[in-house]
Amino acid sequence: MLRTHTNGELRIEHAGTEVTLCGWVQRSRDKGGMIWVDLRDRYGVTQLMLEEGKSSAEALALARGLGREFVVEAKGVVVERLSKNDKMPTGDIEIKVKELRVLNPAKLPPFLIEDETDGGDDIRMKYRYLDLRRNPIRESLQLRHHVGREVRNYLDKQDFIEVETPVLIKSTPEGARDFVVPSRMNPGEFYALPQSPQTFKQLLMVSGFDRYYQIVKCFRDEDLRADRQPEFTQIDCEMSFVEQEDILNMFEGLIRHLFQNVKGLDIGQVPRMTYADAMKYYGSDKPDIRFDMKFVELKGEGVDLTSGKDFQVFDAANTVVGICVKGAAEYTRKQIDELTDFVRRPQIGAKGLIYARVQADGVVKSSVDKFYSEADLATWAAAFNAEPGDLILVLSGDGDKVRKQLNELRLDMGTRMGLRDPNNYTVHWVVDFPLLEYGEEEDRWFAMHHPFTSPKPEDIPLMLAGEFGKVRANAYDLVVNGVEVGGGSIRIFQKDLQSKMFEVLGFTPEEAQAQFGFLLDAFEYGAPPHGGLAFGFDRLCSLFGGTDSIRDYIAFPKNNAGRDVMIDSPSPLAQAQLDELKIKTTV
Template identity: 60%
Template sequence: MYRTHTCGALSIQDTGKTVTLAGWVQTIRKFGAITFIDLRDRYGITQLLFGEELNRQLEEHPLGREFVLQAKGVVVERSNKNPNLSTGEIEINILSFTVLNQSATPPFTIQDDTDGGDDLRMRYRYLDLRRNAVKRNLELRYAVSRSARNYLHENSFMDIETPFLIKSTPEGARDFVVPSRMNTGQFYALPQSPQTFKQLLMVSGYDRYYQVVKCFRDEDLRADRQPEFTQIDCEMSFVDQEDILNMFEGLIKRIFKDIKGIDYTEPVERMTWEDAMWDYGNDKPDIRFGMQVANLKVPPHVYLSRQQTIPKTPVGEGGFKVFDEAETLVAISVPGCSEYSRKQTDELTEWVKRPQIGMKGLAFIKCNADGSFKSSIDKFYTGEQLKLIATAVKANAGDLVLILAGPEERTRKAISELRLEMGKRLGFRKDNEFKLLWVLDFPLFEYAADDNRWVARHHPFTSPRPSDIDTMIAHSPAIEDAAKYLEHPYANIKANAYDMVLNGNEIGGGSIRIFQRGLQEKMFAALGMSREESLHKFGFLLGAFEYGAPPHGGIAFGFDRLCAILGGSESIRDFIAFPKNNSGRDMMLDAPSTIDEKQLEELAIQLKTIDQTSL
């Protein structure tokens, strides 16, 4: 037996017991004729006391950091207790020890505040995983998985695995493809999600399915993306949208309770996609704080139902060319910031000019406590006119109005980012505060101007909202005049879809699915697929719909992202045992890598050099 207890198990109640521990040497501290060693394993740290006789052995055969050690001794009370350790009241008076394995000097310190950079730690990830900070993240990940599985099991969901080697049907992100040796010149694809398989399981009668499943997308990476990621993937039969929302509100509330001790009893707020875009500038708003977007000017063809709600202000009336000629003019009122200095407003202007924000400048109005107004656009507008603008933005005395002008899509995205940035600077976005939101009624289609056709906003298996099904069936998707695409009936069809948002992050999305062959064929046709193409790509699904497919719908949660938010991190990499870097490389394995000629010959693949500058 290598050990009788773990390094986090012993307490003052174990005093007098003879125990055997095994683990890694964390620190070594010599005090004259005695030596203290902190021994670490997955469960904690225990202090070992080596007396005079054993200390001589250590001098003859020194230990080093990360040596694997087995030690037998008696539990005694510590004279200098450490309240920061669960074992801090005791130590082990060592009787004998064995070095199970030596260690080279680690390339970085195995501590929370390590001296290793990202690339170095990813290269030696097996050492990085020994650090408590990383261990806590993986423990949280496991706890979230366990909580979700327990809830789904209690609600009659069945965990069913689906294949990883499937057919490539490129839609949206690029597929990762896998050559087949037995079928020369043909390829599998790794699934971007188990979407069609879970629908087929509904056809098969497994009315409540789930999987905690790996998915693969060949796309550019960022903090919340990895080429392989994990979903909590779920599907249900004989349900409508309300059934789905209620079931999976319960799932997330259960996770909050189990992981954070939060009893989230309040109803989850619901918001339409159009309201989210109008009031917050994006479709995943952080509603932990206010500071809603004020729309002072928008293109006449956008948000048709909102045009009459735009407040009357002097903007666009020949006072200031930048405002007059802008397609969109939006603003936020930042509470209590009217005393910002010139240096601070200049810094905000530079912030919105950054390439990732993409604006040419920023205008501001300071709503002073005495009722006066000071602005970067003073020479274009009188005090009364500035007051009209501030009133339209619902600014109060002491507030700072920030205004952006420019093209619709870019400007709306920029004001959303600026709102989030100001919320962060003012402490409104707290890691320990959680706010859920359902966003509903997304457009079913988006118009792709380059191809003059409709594309699916979610995926081609999403059903229209029930009230819009007849509109979709009755009209052709053909767009006669590209300039008038917003007048086409398809532009106003809403999807029977829903996203769950947590603190400004989309953590889950799903829809009620199409389950009748005729409607599914109509959807494929609307997306520009010929009958032959739809049969080639999805003939198996269309065929299945002829054999009694039930109404069904589902949702998929971004498991890595959910864990990161619960753990207070912006990067999902921190919650994945062996992640890729921002270039999609595994620094530890040095992958991807070349394969040898024999493998290429077996796969009947010949490589050729491509001029990267032309890509």
């Protein structure tokens, strides 16, 4: 090895040892005949020291010529520092350099290689290999490695087998858009990249593999929103001879293991919430329950505290629903206006916002005092269990729509009130998702999870009776801090039921056979009951890291146009390559 030690390991007890270190120049100072160089590698920083008259002229000259990010090898002796730095683990010592060698010089980097950098997103992505030198990014990828290792530790102990499924598979019309790959050996035909190994893991269950997992790249050719990547990584799992309860227990165990071993946190039991309750109390299928602010209906099914007072807005709405923000009664007019502007943004789409403050004296003052008496407003406050100092925020409109709007407001209020600390974790399941949802635009039913999800056995009669909207699925999501980090279902394992499902989704029997014949066939050769789930690995890592951005947890991410700006990809192909593939571009 060129080096004897890393830059993170030398301590006072090494004093007197001859060492050779390698690394990058973080910074250097030249003062009063002394030169100090901070040498950095993945493991830490160690200070080098050279002294006029004591170090060789050659080493001194080299040291004076060092720029930021030069790659250097230094031989010398570990000595105790005069002025120690207790902020760094190696801060008690420095290296009295005898020999210095520049392994490679460096141009001045286009941005600072520091925890807080001056580089914008674009330049950091173009020079991602420099961005990766910064501690926060390096630590993100180290965390990712750690999470992956702990996932494997847990699942291996539970008798899961990691099996690799193919990347070159077959395009299917259901779901998101596929990336495709022309086949040179089969001209005119294409492979597709998997959106998930779903059908393969089910076939592995038919094969008797019983407990499967894979940490695997998946691909979706969707228009990219912030924090979506065309390629992403899943922790993909499947089990046989299980019911939903078994899956929930097994993967509660996984998530508990990860929190324990990665974060040192005991998350305790993982509560469960039905989809219906999640929508009712939070207007979201992935509620952030780090804070309360549950929805309370002033008007809705079996309740009406607003009608008959000539307030047209509420009278015209089928739903009046609000949240109670503890201790926010002091919000100024300006702050309330901001909230109103927030809910009126086109992507939220509420018409307006009604508020009511509970004053210190218990009297409720509202923006609709004109219509509602003090006694009326007191019934509101009671419905919310509101106390003096609380602020009630109310939206009105059409059931599901207004709930989604209120969800946005609730999350915004949570943030404003400082209730969404990324280092405070809540973990819970959402269960009993609907099996199907209606697509207005396409005028047909879609699988809410995917076409292989089993209806609840007790709801199969509803499905057969055509009451598709009422059928609940044996499907579940795991939610951490209001983010869906995983989801799955018990699968259909009977050919007839699977065929029925394809029929409901609008497949002809021929189409179903052409696309999924291998799976339907497999179900006839002894398919066991099975189910599973997949976690978004990138997302899970970012949650453990305490940030919202998954990009920092991906070594070489793509931008929102699906481009890797560092390697400049995608790019045009040579004509000969297209000819060989027997394809043509039509741009």
